Amino acid sequence: MLQLQSRCLANLGPEGLVFTKVGAKTVLGQIGCRNGVKWSRAVTKLIFLTLFVTTGFGGNIAYAQSWPQSTIWNQSPLRLNPASSGNLFSLDASATLRKQWQDIEGSPTTTQFAVGAPIYIANAGVSIGFERDEIGLQSVNLFRGGLAYKVFSKDELSVSVGGAVTYRQASLDGSGLRTDNGTYANGIISHFDNLLPVTDQSNSSIGFDAGLEIKWKETRIGLSLLDINEPISTWSGVNRKWSRTILTHANTIVPVAELIDIEASMMLQIGQSTTQTVVNATAWYNNNIGVGSAFRGYDGNTLDAVSLILGWRPSQKITLAYAYDFGLSKLVRSHQGSHEVVLRYVMTDPIGRGKLPPIIFNPRL
Numbered sequence: 623m624l625q626l627q628s629r630c631l632a633n634l635g636p637e638g639l640v641f642t643k644v645g646a647k648t649v650l651g652q653i654g655c656r657n658g659v660k661w662s663r664a665v666t667k668l669i670f671l672t673l674f675v676t677t678g679f680g681g682n683i684a685y686a687q688s689w690p691q692s693t694i695w696n697q698s699p700l701r702l703n704p705a706s707s708g709n710l711f712s713l714d715a716s717a718t719l720r721k722q723w724q725d726i727e728g729s730p731t732t733t734q735f736a737v738g739a740p741i742y743i744a745n746a747g748v749s750i751g752f753e754r755d756e757i758g759l760q761s762v763n764l765f766r767g768g769l770a771y772k773v774f775s776k777d778e779l780s781v782s783v784g785g786a787v788t789y790r791q792a793s794l795d796g797s798g799l800r801t802d803n804g805t806y807a808n809g810i811i812s813h814f815d816n817l818l819p820v821t822d823q824s825n826s827s828i829g830f831d832a833g834l835e836i837k838w839k840e841t842r843i844g845l846s847l848l849d850i851n852e853p854i855s856t857w858s859g860v861n862r863k864w865s866r867t868i869l870t871h872a873n874t875i876v877p878v879a880e881l882i883d884i885e886a887s888m889m890l891q892i893g894q895s896t897t898q899t900v901v902n903a904t905a906w907y908n909n910n911i912g913v914g915s916a917f918r919g920y921d922g923n924t925l926d927a928v929s930l931i932l933g934w935r936p937s938q939k940i941t942l943a944y945a946y947d948f949g950l951s952k953l954v955r956s957h958q959g960s961h962e963v964v965l966r967y968v969m970t971d972p973i974g975r976g977k978l979p980p981i982i983f984n985p986r987l
Contacts (some may be wrong), residue, residue, distance in 0.1 A: 631743040650984040690732040690755045691722060693916050693929045693945040695900065696873045696887040696889065697964040700736040700749045700768075703871065705833035705845040707738035707747030708770030708782025712969035713740050723949075724958040728758035728769055738768075738972060746771045747782070759795040768831070779838045788829040796820050819857060827853035829864060840875040865894035881908045898924045902931060910935050916945065925950050927960065 698716035715737040723729035738749035751766040770784030795821030805812040811820045833846035848867040873887040886903045904914030918982030919925035927947035947960035
């Protein structure tokens with residue numbers, strides 16, 4: 623069979639990923655995905671023949687995501703919207719590690735880091751970020767730099783607009799691809815198809831993002847447009863298009879008792895072929911211990927998971943959160959859930975306006 627492990631590697635009719643049993647393992651095999659490579663008709667036929675005639679799932683198709691998933695996305699807002707830095711009070715930094723669909727070989731792993739800070743004198747904000755997404759034989763490194771400007775501010779209401787430039791490097795390990803009639807012995811790798819690479823393929827592209835965010839007290843509402851120009855990565859003459867994505871999000875904190883606050887958030891992602899929502903709510907006790915849940919899905923094709931969220935704030939500046947996703951899709955029989963950890967640091971004092979160091983007088987000066 624063709625063991626082709628990639629989330630978005632071919633843009634075919636059914637648009638989905640097939641997961642099949644290979645021995646005792648579940649392997650992520652590709653038959654088509656949201657933002658994918660456009661293969662020739664011959665290669666398309668080969669993929670259909672090798673992946674549909676399989677055992678284990680009986681032809682069930684699990685639709686794949688075209689962007690990295692995130693359950694605790696509200697703890698890393700700078701990665702979603704370039705306008706968010708314009709409403710920052712001080713430094714905000716976050717790091718995320720996510721392992722999706724545990725025990726499925728080639729399942730997605732995402733690592734991200736983002737930091738932003740206000741520019742008080744310019745009524746603006748800046749942000750930078752890095753994100754690495756790995757799935758099967760494909761890896762993507764994305765670097766992001768953003769600038770935001772606060773266009774309106776009165777009392778506790780502010781409106782910010784922003785833009786970002788992204789540099790994306792996409793790589794594909796062609797030596798790991800396998801076909802029925804290929805040769806893979808004694809160090810020889812031959813797929814017997816000129817369109818399938820046999821070595822590592824890497825290509826870079828430039829993308830542009832834009833966003834708007836409204837902040838009122840403890841509530842934030844945002845709208846962003848990612849990959850506006852729909853950049854293209856090319857592997858050995860095969861193109862992958864990073865399709866435009868619309869993202870809306872809202873987050874608020876509501877006091878419900880003397881020592882209990884509810885942090886609620888909602889995100890809607892609209893891609894070329896996929897619409898998906900993520901809704902979560904976390905109850906914080908004394909702004910120190912948090913317990914919550916989340917739901918991700920939109921319809922029968924994107925129904926994905928319910929999640930348990932645990933949080934801990936050792937201080938006002940630091941938040942550590944963990945989420946475990948319980949699968950709801952047909953893949954639930956083959957994986958042990960998804961894990962996500964987020965560490966966030968938020969300065970509570972304005973940058974450069976902290977306590978000055980003591981002055982030491984020297985009588986000789």
